[in-house]
Amino acid sequence: MSIEKQDPIKLHKEATTLYDIEKYEDAADKFLQSSELYEKKSNFFDASNMMFKAGECSFMLKEYETALERFEKSAEIAFAKGFDRFGVSALEYIFDSYKALGKDDSKEAVEVKKKIKEVKDKLASQMF
Numbered sequence: 001m002s003i004e005k006q007d008p009i010k011l012h013k014e015a016t017t018l019y020d021i022e023k024y025e026d027a028a029d030k031f032l033q034s035s036e037l038y039e040k041k042s043n044f045f046d047a048s049n050m051m052f053k054a055g056e057c058s059f060m061l062k063e064y065e066t067a068l069e070r071f072e073k074s075a076e077i078a079f080a081k082g083f084d085r086f087g088v089s090a091l092e093y094i095f096d097s098y099k100a101l102g103k104d105d106s107k108e109a110v111e112v113k114k115k116i117k118e119v120k121d122k123l124a125s126q127m128f
Contacts, residue, residue, distance in 0.1 A: 006037060011030050012030075012038075012050060015053065016053075018030060019056075019057065022060075024061050028057035031054035031057065032050070035048075035050035044077055044078075044083075045086070048083060048086060051071075051074040052070070052071065052093075055068075055074060062100070067093070068094055071090045071093045075091055087119065088116055088119045091112055094112050095109060095116065098112065
């Protein structure tokens with residue numbers, strides 16, 4: 001069955017079930033498919049969320065480079081559509097991935113840390 005004919009909500013639920021029983025590799029595949037479908041349907045929050053969940057799967061599998069890519073994509077979608085609170089969560093996982101790789105002092109990790117602070121400061125100023 002082509003991916004266009006699949007139901008993103010069904011894939012989302014299947015992926016969540018697989019995640020819950022710690023079948024992270026299979027869950028990641030379903031989360032990625034679901035993310036792609038949600039994005040095609042212009043449901044950008046769920047597209048970002050599913051990409052984030054795929055990143056979590058990679059993180060749990062200690063595939064930190066892959067996790068980085070997925071969290072970066074999740075953050076990219078979230079910030080492009082104004083989901084800043086969600087985007088900052090992806091940034092924090094990006095930093096955690098750099099840390100797990102022993103690269104928390106790298107230029108990229110320092111930039112991520114700076115971006116996290118900027119977004120959190122912006123969000124805090126919007127609360128008042």
